[in-house]
Amino acid sequence: MKLPYGISDFREIVLKNYFYCDRTYLISSIEKDKFQLFLRPRRFGKSLLLSMLENYYDVAKKEQFDAMFGNLKIGRNPTHLRNSYFILKWDFSCIDASGSLDDIRQSLFDHINEKIKGFVLYYKNYNIPEIEINNANALSSIQSLDNAIQTMNLPVFLLIDEYDNFANEVMMSSSMKTEKYESLVQKEGILKAVFKNVKAAASNSVFDRIFITGVSPVVMADITSGFNIAKNIYFKPEYNHLCGFTAKEVEDAVNEIAQECGIEQAKAQEMIELMRIYYNGYCFSVDAEDLVYNPTLALYFLDNLQESCKPPKNMLDHNLSMDQAKLDYISKINGGRQLILDLMQDDHEVAIEEISQKFGIGVMLSDKSHDRAFLVSFLYYFGVLTIAGQTLNAELKMKVPNVIMKRLYVERINEFFLPEPQDRDMGRDAAKLLYQKGGMRELCDFVEERYFKVFSNRDYRWANELTVKTAFLTLLYNDILFIMDSEKEIDRRFADLTMIIRPDMRKFQLFDVLIEFKFVSLAAAGVAGEEARALSVEELQNLPKIREAMKDAIEQVKGYSEILKKRYSGTDFRLKSFAVVSLAFDRLCWEEVFNLD
Numbered sequence: 001m002k003l004p005y006g007i008s009d010f011r012e013i014v015l016k017n018y019f020y021c022d023r024t025y026l027i028s029s030i031e032k033d034k035f036q037l038f039l040r041p042r043r044f045g046k047s048l049l050l051s052m053l054e055n056y057y058d059v060a061k062k063e064q065f066d067a068m069f070g071n072l073k074i075g076r077n078p079t080h081l082r083n084s085y086f087i088l089k090w091d092f093s094c095i096d097a098s099g100s101l102d103d104i105r106q107s108l109f110d111h112i113n114e115k116i117k118g119f120v121l122y123y124k125n126y127n128i129p130e131i132e133i134n135n136a137n138a139l140s141s142i143q144s145l146d147n148a149i150q151t152m153n154l155p156v157f158l159l160i161d162e163y164d165n166f167a168n169e170v171m172m173s174s175s176m177k178t179e180k181y182e183s184l185v186q187k188e189g190i191l192k193a194v195f196k197n198v199k200a201a202a203s204n205s206v207f208d209r210i211f212i213t214g215v216s217p218v219v220m221a222d223i224t225s226g227f228n229i230a231k232n233i234y235f236k237p238e239y240n241h242l243c244g245f246t247a248k249e250v251e252d253a254v255n256e257i258a259q260e261c262g263i264e265q266a267k268a269q270e271m272i273e274l275m276r277i278y279y280n281g282y283c284f285s286v287d288a289e290d291l292v293y294n295p296t297l298a299l300y301f302l303d304n305l306q307e308s309c310k311p312p313k314n315m316l317d318h319n320l321s322m323d324q325a326k327l328d329y330i331s332k333i334n335g336g337r338q339l340i341l342d343l344m345q346d347d348h349e350v351a352i353e354e355i356s357q358k359f360g361i362g363v364m365l366s367d368k369s370h371d372r373a374f375l376v377s378f379l380y381y382f383g384v385l386t387i388a389g390q391t392l393n394a395e396l397k398m399k400v401p402n403v404i405m406k407r408l409y410v411e412r413i414n415e416f417f418l419p420e421p422q423d424r425d426m427g428r429d430a431a432k433l434l435y436q437k438g439g440m441r442e443l444c445d446f447v448e449e450r451y452f453k454v455f456s457n458r459d460y461r462w463a464n465e466l467t468v469k470t471a472f473l474t475l476l477y478n479d480i481l482f483i484m485d486s487e488k489e490i491d492r493r494f495a496d497l498t499m500i501i502r503p504d505m506r507k508f509q510l511f512d513v514l515i516e517f518k519f520v521s522l523a524a525a526g527v528a529g530e531e532a533r534a535l536s537v538e539e540l541q542n543l544p545k546i547r548e549a550m551k552d553a554i555e556q557v558k559g560y561s562e563i564l565k566k567r568y569s570g571t572d573f574r575l576k577s578f579a580v581v582s583l584a585f586d587r588l589c590w591e592e593v594f595n596l597d
Helices: 010-015 024-030 046-057 060-067 100-124 137-148 165-171 177-183 190-203 216-221 247-261 265-281 295-308 324-331 335-343 359-364 372-381 403-417 423-435 441-457 465-476 529-534 537-541 545-566
Strands: 035-039 086-091 158-161 208-214 350-352 387-390 396-399 482-492 491-503 512-520 577-585 588-594
Touching: 010 046, 024 046, 035 100, 046 060, 046 086, 046 158, 046 208, 086 100, 100 165, 100 177, 158 190, 158 537, 165 177, 165 216, 177 190, 177 529, 190 208, 190 577, 216 372, 216 545, 247 265, 247 295, 265 295, 265 403, 295 537, 324 335, 324 372, 324 403, 335 372, 335 403, 350 372, 372 396, 403 423, 403 465, 403 482, 423 441, 423 465, 441 465, 441 588, 465 491, 465 577, 537 545, 545 577, 545 588
Parallel strands: 035 208, 086 158, 158 208, 512 577
Antiparallel strands: 350 396, 387 396, 482 491, 491 512, 577 588
16 A cells, blocks of 8 residues: 555546545535635645646646546546646745745745746647736736636636635734734735735636635635635535545555554554544534544554554654644633633533634634634634534534644643643653552642642632643643543543553553542631641541542542453553542542452
């Protein structure tokens, strides 16, 4: 099996027999609309999709149609529009957004002009009238292209990849250069002017079809009067897996590589399950039947598996720059930090009436506009939230899609609870003592001394055992060594925190970990905060409400431990189980729970 890791050229993939999941049968559906906007998170296969359309509709590739599409679904029943367009393709991710406004304008002009020059050279045998390139003003070049194509019998299919990339970079820069962004997209901004010219060319059928990809609708909302003809197709259920892999495709790929490597079926199944936990979970339409995998991460895993016959140690491909900046942005605006904290609770889901399709820079900069629907919609478009169904009240349920995305939330929470890197290092060191040596004391001491000082100064609405669990989860989170699970379902009940060693990591000296948390308020315990902090460990443990909570936690841990031991009986399962009770945000007491075989 040849894996196209890092390759988005459809022609190369199919002609050189790379692994490819056929999406060509959706072309006939795509043809129903002339001007379309398709949004997906970064690194989700949008460029390969455009390359497929480019090769299918290009008039100059008519003779190669059977070679490229003959073995694919569309090849057996092609549409009448196949190979009937000139193709012009722009990729706005190539535009340098780091300079001044004039620099960005010139970079945009240079890109458009170079693509038109390439268009002229590529179609030189079609006797297209001369197109004048204006290096100082690409809008003039577009108009010249318009004039030339009007004399031809064939129209242009315009493909725009990452239409919002450089504008988003400007908008989301560390200094939030909003004036520069507004100059690009609003009033007579250059990006808006480009799309007005594209719209004009579409009105006279020179650009007979336009397909645009991007990440979010923010930029489109700001240029809407300049380009208000695109149909949004990104919520259509039939396009849910237009980009991304299905579970069956991933399973088949793993099994094929496992056969190449001589890996037994049970081990192959472990790897399939590992990929499901880390990469699956994306849903882009409430009516979609199946979830999809992030294709870049899936190919990263498969490539490593094929190369070494074992999974990658780090399940996150560092060539895939995740949208940590988007969580950072959300955490700094009203309600954002609380939303991020909420999403770490109990596999938490948030409900909104609908995903917003119309929010521009004005909304993003206005505190008055930052309701939960905006925050959730923003995170959805950037792939750190996904659709999880509907409530009984017909609202959309949204959740963190998988373990890899949860890592981003954990890192962000750690940073705003423990802003000093030295504190985060101390927390990680204390956590290591738990899963490497089985010692809980250092971790509890750290939470008391560092985290509780943060909690006591903030008014979080879920100030209970979930708050304490979040502190432990963010410190212990390690998806390189463990399959982390908050609120793991065990026999139709839910354990607070489990850390199950990844199958490929059981060769190391580590412990599986189970922790059950209980929370007792100061009022329930009958003590004041200062009094609680002055209690000895023995006095704390002997408080009636603490004893009661500890007893309940221990009983739960014993039950969960027995079930987990049976579930993992065929493995080298080495469980450390703990009950942890928090007295408000002042003190912690804990007990290791031993289960006799």
